[in-house]
Amino acid sequence: MKAKWIIESPAENDQVPVTRRLTIKGLIWITHERETDGQSHISRIAKYLIAVGFVIALGSSAGCGHRTTTLADESNASLSGEGFRMRPLTDRTFERTPIRLERGRYLVEGVLHCFYCHAQRDWDARGAPAIADRKGGGCILIDEPGHRRVAPNISPDMETGAGTWTDDMFARAIREGIGHDGRALFGMPWRTFRNLPDEDLASVISYIRSIPPVSNALPKRILNEEEEKRLDPQPLTEPVPQPDLSTPVKRGQYLVSVADCRFCHTPRQNNRPIPGLEFSGGFALKSRLGEVASANITPDPSGISYYDEALFLEVIRTGKVKARELNATMPWGFFRNIADEDLKSIFAYLQTLKPVSHRVDNTEPPTGCKLCGQRHGFGDRNEQRAEDNP
């Protein structure tokens, strides 16, 4: 009955949690004092950790155990069937060091593209960049009858933004899918950001909390019934260590795992990525910029086998594949801020992907695709896979 949840705290090991009692969905969750060294195996081996144990009034500890994050394979998985789980907040804070502020700026403005959603954007400019003095101020992403998606104001504005939130509210939102007010988040790529190691998370939070406040009051979200059912936030119960960045391919794998490339570039059925078609495109994405299918970015002749490193950098920096302009639904206006070395690593990793034959061409009118089940340009040029054809 007693579950021990470890809450990582890389640089905040002198922080002292207090005993707390809080009620979540009618259950009493009780947190305990910090464990002292010697009390448990875990606290002995993990000097830097703060162990917070609390009783979960639900079933056995097996039902509330941890799950580890694997790189890049869970991006925005939905319907995982794991249900709604959250941990209580801690009072940890992240020290704002100059190194963290710089690293945080680099991640937020580039590979993590936070202001792709959390800012008003200049939709008429190429790449639809975030408007400079609206960064972090949030945006209404979709507003239809019965359905409104809102990226909240996460700038440090006291009245309309996140000025009063705590560092751990940010940490829990970014990697665990719980808003500052305890709601489960929908449409925030927390499953992708779950791959962020503790130090990069600390950098992102330090930076986001240091940007100028933006005054922007936004309405609340409206989810439909099906979306409500897909809410399944999951706590992180172990530290996320620094990934292996020792080779360009490994570095690229890490960057791709936090950039959401897999989510947009893998076609889905019933809100699940279709196995075997990873990174092969054809996922029809709708936004203010119209409807556009993602591209096949595997090294197949129907994908980007004709790219070399120089062309990849040119595409990401300019949003153009030679004469062809990319729709800004592809966040190239943000990814263009990624440093050369990191872009080269991303390309090195993409080249290791399994080639998938899947023709997708946005310059052609959409037609039904037997392979991915969606409609996209050149859909009719693809055949159903033998294994899908009993």
Ligand code: HEC
């Ligand atoms: C693809 C769009 C998208 C991107 C990219 C994105 N977010 Fe979000 N984010 C959202 C949406 C939508 C919500 C609100 C979800 C809801 O209310 O159900 C949200 C919620 C949040 C929240 C919780 C706000 C609250 O009310 O408590 C925080 C914090 C946050 N995002 C931070 C970030 C950071 C930091 C980044 C970059 C590392 C980021 N987001 C990138 C869409 C996005």
Ligand code: HEC
């Ligand atoms: C928010 C969704 C989204 C994300 C995230 C995203 N892409 Fe894209 N990407 C698209 C769409 C949509 C297109 C097609 C644009 C068009 O044809 O106008 C595209 C096109 C591309 C192309 C151009 C292919 C060609 O020659 O037609 C490349 C290369 C690419 N993406 C790479 C990436 C990489 C690498 C990442 C991660 C670092 C990534 N994308 C993340 C949506 C996304």
